[in-house]
Amino acid sequence: MTRRTRLFVAALGGTGLAVLLVAACFCLPRFGGAQHPYGDRVVRASLARHTANTIASVNFDQRAFDTLGEMSILFASVLGTVVLLRQTRDEHRAAPEPEQVAVPVRRFALLVLPVAVVTGLYVIAHGQLSPGGGFQGGVVLATALHLLYLGVDYRALERIRPVGFYEIADALAASAYLVLGLAGLVAGTAFLANFLPYGTFNTLSSGGTVPLLNAAIGMEVACAVVVLLARFLDQAVEIEKGGEK
Amino acid sequence: MSVFPYLVAVWVFLVGCYGLVTSRNLIHAVGCLAVCQSSTYVLLLAVGYRDGATAPVFSDLKPGSRPVVDPVVQALALTDVVVGATVTAVLLALVLQISKLHGTVDPDELSELRG
Amino acid sequence: MDDPLIVVALVLVAVSATAAVAVRDPARQALVLAVLGTVLAVLFTVLQAPDVALSQLAVGSALTPLLIMLSVRKVRRPQRKKEADR
Numbered sequence: 001m002t003r004r005t006r007l008f009v010a011a012l013g014g015t016g017l018a019v020l021l022v023a024a025c026f027c028l029p030r031f032g033g034a035q036h037p038y039g040d041r042v043v044r045a046s047l048a049r050h051t052a053n054t055i056a057s058v059n060f061d062q063r064a065f066d067t068l069g070e071m072s073i074l075f076a077s078v079l080g081t082v083v084l085l086r087q088t089r090d091e092h093r094a095a096p097e098p099e100q101v102a103v104p105v106r107r108f109a110l111l112v113l114p115v116a117v118v119t120g121l122y123v124i125a126h127g128q129l130s131p132g133g134g135f136q137g138g139v140v141l142a143t144a145l146h147l148l149y150l151g152v153d154y155r156a157l158e159r160i161r162p163v164g165f166y167e168i169a170d171a172l173a174a175s176a177y178l179v180l181g182l183a184g185l186v187a188g189t190a191f192l193a194n195f196l197p198y199g200t201f202n203t204l205s206s207g208g209t210v211p212l213l214n215a216a217i218g219m220e221v222a223c224a225v226v227v228l229l230a231r232f233l234d235q236a237v238e239i240e241k242g243g244e245k
Numbered sequence: 246m247s248v249f250p251y252l253v254a255v256w257v258f259l260v261g262c263y264g265l266v267t268s269r270n271l272i273h274a275v276g277c278l279a280v281c282q283s284s285t286y287v288l289l290l291a292v293g294y295r296d297g298a299t300a301p302v303f304s305d306l307k308p309g310s311r312p313v314v315d316p317v318v319q320a321l322a323l324t325d326v327v328v329g330a331t332v333t334a335v336l337l338a339l340v341l342q343i344s345k346l347h348g349t350v351d352p353d354e355l356s357e358l359r360g
Numbered sequence: 361m362d363d364p365l366i367v368v369a370l371v372l373v374a375v376s377a378t379a380a381v382a383v384r385d386p387a388r389q390a391l392v393l394a395v396l397g398t399v400l401a402v403l404f405t406v407l408q409a410p411d412v413a414l415s416q417l418a419v420g421s422a423l424t425p426l427l428i429m430l431s432v433r434k435v436r437r438p439q440r441k442k443e444a445d446r
Contacts, residue, residue, distance in 0.1 A: 003353065006266075007266070007267070010263075010266040014259060014262060014263065014266075017259070017262075018255070018259055021255045021258070021259075022252065022255060025248045025251035025252055025255060026248055028248070028251055028292065029292065030247045031247045031248065031249070031250050031251065031291055031294060032247065032294050032295060032296035033295065033296075034295060034296070034312070036293065036295060036314075036315040038315065038317045039293065039295075039301075039313070039314070039315030039316055039317055042315075042316050042317055043301060043308075043313060043316065046301075046303075046316075047303065047308050052302060052303045052304040053301075053302050053303075053304065054301035054302065054303070054313070054316040055301065055302075055316050055319050055320045055323060057316075058316055058317060058319075058320035059320045059323065059324060063320065066324075067324060070324040070325070070328050073328050073331075073332070074327070074328050074331050077328075077331040077332050077334060077335045078331065080335045080338065081331075081334050081335050081338045084335070084338035084339060084341070084342055085338050085341065085342075088345075129304045130302060130304050131300065131302055133323075135323060135324060135326075135327040136323075136327075138327070139327060139330075202303075202304050221327060224331060225331075228331060228334045231338070232334070232337070232338075235341060241345075
């Protein structure tokens with residue numbers, strides 16, 4: 001198929017899709033409408049289970065099984081990236097040359113680094129109370145570590161980031177989520193059911209299993225992002241084509 | 246006017262698709278896919294919005310004192326934002342493999358290579 | 361639909377998404393995607409979804425552009441080497 005016919009087919013399909021989508025928009029419930037049957041039920045269930053952040057309650061309690069699926073996708077994609085970006089036989093590692101970083105950049109990065117790490121941990125820990133949680137805090141935590149690459153250089157980052165450790169921690173966090181789910185079965189309820197006492201509303205320990213599952217996801221996401229970025233940084237900075245020199 | 250947010254979601258999705266079809270660089274195509282993906286978040290959150298409502302977080306809000314927006318769609322969008330980024334990483338890893346094997350990231354040149 | 365902030369944020373999202381597709385150089389596209397991520401985070405905040413805004417801010421404005429930049433660097437490097445050999 002030539003480029004022109006392909007574009008023609010794409011334009012035809014795109015126009016059809018656009019017409020259908022716009023027609024569908026006019027059949028959707030009005031924007032800002034008051035009808036949210038599922039939302040109302042979820043809010044009631046979340047308050048009954050003493051979880052202040054309704055979204056954390058949906059993710060880690062009422063739809064925890066769905067989050068298990070999401071976590072599996074995350075784990076599988078990390079696995080795929082690690083396999084795809086491994087060092088092949090016809091490549092070698094070249095140590096990156098230490099580079100001079102401008103002093104203001106360096107000071108700023110080193111100043112922000114601890115603040116960002118603490119913010120990440122805070123966002124994970126308060127997932128069941130305020131906006132945030134394992135997914136967001138994990139990303140913040142993992143990207144915060146890479147400020148070290150901006151502020152100092154690649155070797156400093158490698159020293160605090162043994163990739164093997166993060167790979168094991170990633171697998172441990174994924175299995176921790178499963179074990180917490182199975183603990184529900186042992187406790188005599190269902191898989192991933194909230195079997196712990198709900199605690200006092202609006203305290204750190206409220207919500208039963210929500211903070212635990214949230215912490216497992218936080219660890220999983222943080223380790224996953226660190227491993228992903230490590231593989232890409234290795235490819236971009238260290239690994240070069242050609243055999244061992 | 247009450248369908249405007251939905252139309253924005255449709256526009257973002259179609260623009261992303263257009264970029265995917267006409268892209269001459271696989272890395273650019275992955276970026277366009279990320280644009281497509283963000284349209285689903287806009288659509289989901291627009292469906293869940295409620296006029297005059299606040300966020301469904303009750304740490305500083307007395308339950309029942311104000312209407313809240315739909316938390317279900319937010320939970321769906323939230324997990325997908327993070328998981329979608331890791332899927333983007335797999336796609337980029339595939340692109341890097343293609344570039345190593347064939348020395349190009351132009352989809353047209355790649356189909357010529359196959360003959 | 362009477363909140364002007366929502367309309368402004370929606371228009372900004374549409375514009376920056378179009379720009380992200382129209383910019384053909386992947387390295388520049390990564391920067392526009394970072395802008396799109398930030399604008400989306402603003403939209404989610406005015407749509408009363410702080411959780412989603414937080415994750416969009418972390419992912420869209422830092423992680424995805426960084427991954428794209430690193431891929432661009434890797435893809436371009438061997439080409440530069442070839443030119444140097446000539």
